[in-house]
Amino acid sequence: MTGLHTQTGIELAQQGRRLEALPYLRYAVGNEPVNAEVWLWLAHITPDAQEYRHCVSQALAMQPDHPTALRMQTDLTYQKMGVAPPVTATPVLQQMEKRSKRQKRWRRWLIFLSVILMTVLCSWLARLALSQVDTNDLLTRLALVEDNKQLSFAVGSETEAIGFAVTVPETWFLADRGSPSWREKREALEREFPDFVTGWRELETDLGEVVFNADNTLSETVSIVETDGSQISNVLPDVPRLELVEFRALADADNTCESLRQLAAEELPEISQQPGFVETEVKERTESDCIYLVHTQDSRTHQIDIVVPLRETRATVWQVQIPDSVYADYAQTVDTIIDTLKIN
DSSP states (O other): OOOHHHHHHHHHHHTTOHHHHHHHHHHHHHHSOOOHHHHHHHHHHOOOHHHHHHHHHHHHHHOTTOHHHHHHHHHHHHHHHTOOOOOOOOHHHHHHHHHHHHHHHHHHHHHHHHHHHHHHHHHHHHHHHHTTSOHHHHHHHTTSSTTEEEEEEEESOTTTOEEEEEEEETTEEEOBTTOHHHHHHHHHHHHHOGGGHHHHHHHOBOGGGOOBOTTSEEEEEEEEEEOOHHHHTTTTTSOOEEEEEEEEEOOOOSSHHHHHHHHHHHHHHHHTTSTTEEEEEEEEEETTEEEEEEEEEOSSEEEEEEEEEEETTEEEEEEEEEEGGGGGGGHHHHHHHHHHOEEO
């Protein structure tokens, strides 16, 4: 019957845990009934050369014809003469070491796969959590893209002003006639593009003087425009921009998302037949925050109408206008505007 220390020591040695196995096997050979193989296990794991020779000798004393012990004894003799190859372990021990290495590899693979599964699970849980929060506010807090900025502004007189917020590239400016930063930027653009002086002034408006007419029109369009000369030099007069152009009535429904879906369903048969129609979508940014998108295109420009609910029965209509030749360059900008444009 194999002793407890013998069994434990061999198991640890098989796992490659030599230092842990050593005291068990040393105790076993002195206190438990053992055979030649146990002595050879101890020889295999000991770092002490003298103990190694003693173990080989004891194995041969117990089993003089043990082939592995004989080979190890021969190696010791050659080694003493200075011509022996390195001492080799028994085939049994070599097999056990190989098995131990395979087990280690499997354990590493299992750990690796577990990490991947945990990463995927955490990512899925994070997306699930994000779907339950106000995406616009979260993206704004995270600054969304390093080169972006958030614009917050009010349109209209003090008694009927409507607040808006949107994230746009750093080079996009709100064309507010009353803003010193815009006037400074406009003057620089007029010097850079002297043939388009009138165009810049036509894009600007005084936000505080915009009137919301009873027929859902505006007295003036509100524009947020690209001002990077390297981006607009080849596309003038079609400056990439975002504009507030009108209001739109919504059907009375349980919520604004449902109102937008009704509007989209009513308009689709007509607008889908118009030249340049690309697609429409009611985008659900959160469970209670939807916008309605209409994408059209002509030979020069992509236009995306963004219908943002103001109240249950009224919405604001913004238009993103990007020249076709640079539309691919502004794909991320368009997505960012769609995700962040909101009414404060």
